[in-house]
Amino acid sequence: MRILRLAELSANELSALKRRAEVDIEQALSVAGEAIAKIRQHGDEGVLEYARKFDFPGAETGNLKVTEAEFAFAREAIAPELKAAIAHACANIREVHQRQLPEEIQLGEIAPGVFAGEKVSPIASAGLYVPRGKGAFPSVMLMLAVPAVVAGVKRIIVCTPPGKDGSVEPASLVAAEMAGVSEIYKLGGIQAIAAMALGTETVPKIDKITGPCNVYGSAAKRLLYGTTNVGLPAGPSESIILADETTDPRLAALDLLVEAEHGPDSAALLVTHSEAVGLKAAENASEYLKQLPEWRRQFCSTGLSTHGGILLTESLQQSIDFVNEYAPEHMEILTADPMSLLGAIQHAGEILLGPYTPIPTANYCIGVNAILPTGGFARSYSAVSVHEFLKRASLGYLTREGFDRLKHTTQTLADYEGFPAHAMAIRERDAWLQTRDRAQSK
Numbered sequence: 001m002r003i004l005r006l007a008e009l010s011a012n013e014l015s016a017l018k019r020r021a022e023v024d025i026e027q028a029l030s031v032a033g034e035a036i037a038k039i040r041q042h043g044d045e046g047v048l049e050y051a052r053k054f055d056f057p058g059a060e061t062g063n064l065k066v067t068e069a070e071f072a073f074a075r076e077a078i079a080p081e082l083k084a085a086i087a088h089a090c091a092n093i094r095e096v097h098q099r100q101l102p103e104e105i106q107l108g109e110i111a112p113g114v115f116a117g118e119k120v121s122p123i124a125s126a127g128l129y130v131p132r133g134k135g136a137f138p139s140v141m142l143m144l145a146v147p148a149v150v151a152g153v154k155r156i157i158v159c160t161p162p163g164k165d166g167s168v169e170p171a172s173l174v175a176a177e178m179a180g181v182s183e184i185y186k187l188g189g190i191q192a193i194a195a196m197a198l199g200t201e202t203v204p205k206i207d208k209i210t211g212p213c214n215v216y217g218s219a220a221k222r223l224l225y226g227t228t229n230v231g232l233p234a235g236p237s238e239s240i241i242l243a244d245e246t247t248d249p250r251l252a253a254l255d256l257l258v259e260a261e262h263g264p265d266s267a268a269l270l271v272t273h274s275e276a277v278g279l280k281a282a283e284n285a286s287e288y289l290k291q292l293p294e295w296r297r298q299f300c301s302t303g304l305s306t307h308g309g310i311l312l313t314e315s316l317q318q319s320i321d322f323v324n325e326y327a328p329e330h331m332e333i334l335t336a337d338p339m340s341l342l343g344a345i346q347h348a349g350e351i352l353l354g355p356y357t358p359i360p361t362a363n364y365c366i367g368v369n370a371i372l373p374t375g376g377f378a379r380s381y382s383a384v385s386v387h388e389f390l391k392r393a394s395l396g397y398l399t400r401e402g403f404d405r406l407k408h409t410t411q412t413l414a415d416y417e418g419f420p421a422h423a424m425a426i427r428e429r430d431a432w433l434q435t436r437d438r439a440q441s442k
Contacts, residue, residue, distance in 0.1 A: 002309030021265035074170035096367035113402025127196035129211030145179035151389035161188025253284035267307035
């Protein structure tokens with residue numbers, strides 16, 4: 001595990017630390033570009049070429065979509081305890097996201113006769129990407145499908161990588177069904193993103209795609225920006241555990257490993273000004289690593305020695321400043337008084353407070369959404385929510401009094417900006433209204 005001192009990092013080293021694994025996306029762009037071009041030109045034929053190579057060899061247009069029989073099998077395949085856990089998480093996630101729903105129509109009088117506001121409506125279609133490569137993620141299915149359903153999206157489809165036998169992970173199918181989604185396609189990576197963005201004979205073109213991807217899926221999203229709405233940037237997992245001298249290094253070590261075990265490209269950092277806590281946490285983490293399966297242990301070891309590790313600062317304020325510059329996906333505050341620091345954290349996908357709120361509880365069942373911006377995009381993007389699947393149309397309404405109140409200002413600005421038709425629409429309407437008024441008064 002790396003132990004870094006912020007004060008000793010060069011500008012280049014600090015920049016590399018902040019970039020995490022996102023720098024690697026450049027290597028995937030050419031691969032994604034070639035695949036997208038083929039799928040754009042050949043539709044299903046192009047999708048199947050990549051599906052057979054990367055998803056399952058027996059991919060055909062007739063077996064890309066999950067059938068009712070497969071859903072039925074999944075219901076029977078998972079243990080009752082797992083089914084109950086999925087249902088519990090689903091209920092909490094639904095409750096949180098229902099509370100996010102805004103009023104459909106908001107229209108208020110901002111001046112006599114001048115009404116302004118907005119109308120909120122769901123997007124027509126959404127494509128959800130649920131990864132599988134390094135594990136099974138029914139929790140991701142819930143985090144994406146529940147808010148889309150709560151928002152009222154009319155057509156929701158899911159793409160998720162199948163096993164090499166063409167089967168979809170059963171708990172994810174059960175989660176989708178509990179959330180209210182039944183249109184699922186057995187596709188992963190670039191071919192999934194491209195199929196949803198471009199549309200093929202089998203996979204419909206979708207208005208918005210969201211969901212965490214590996215570096216190739218992220219590259220495909222970047223190249224397809226403008227073809228469809230590709231949602232928030234959600235790449236390799238990342239976290240910062242913020243600690244002070246009061247933090248129990250055992251808890252800090254445990255929570256450091258949480259996001260690190262997602263993959264070798266994950267970036268998990270323990271940031272603290274307490275050298276004693278940092279060094280002891282590193283020691284504890286080494287012991288906890290021994291209890292993990294070999295493949296997860298390897299993921300953690302690689303990530304913590306390349307993109308993550310322990311970062312020692314010189315003060316709590318310096319730690320906070322680094323957090324805001326880094327803008328982590330997951331942020332956990334394990335200091336003496338977490339609530340007192342909440343206002344100081346400006347940029348994070350999620351902020352979890354105190355020793356009883358470890359990242360796994362938020363990943364699964366607090367109800368807050370765990371699909372979060374990565375790669376520093378928490379500076380300008382938010383967690384997935386119902387708002388991800390809603391759009392707003394501005395509303396305006398003027399009474400005659402309101403029109404009279406605004407006509408001079410509107411015409412003055414139109415004349416100044418050189419839009420004579422704009423000004424004429426006001427001037428001639430005003431003349432028409434005055435003529436009508438005179439006629440009605442006779």
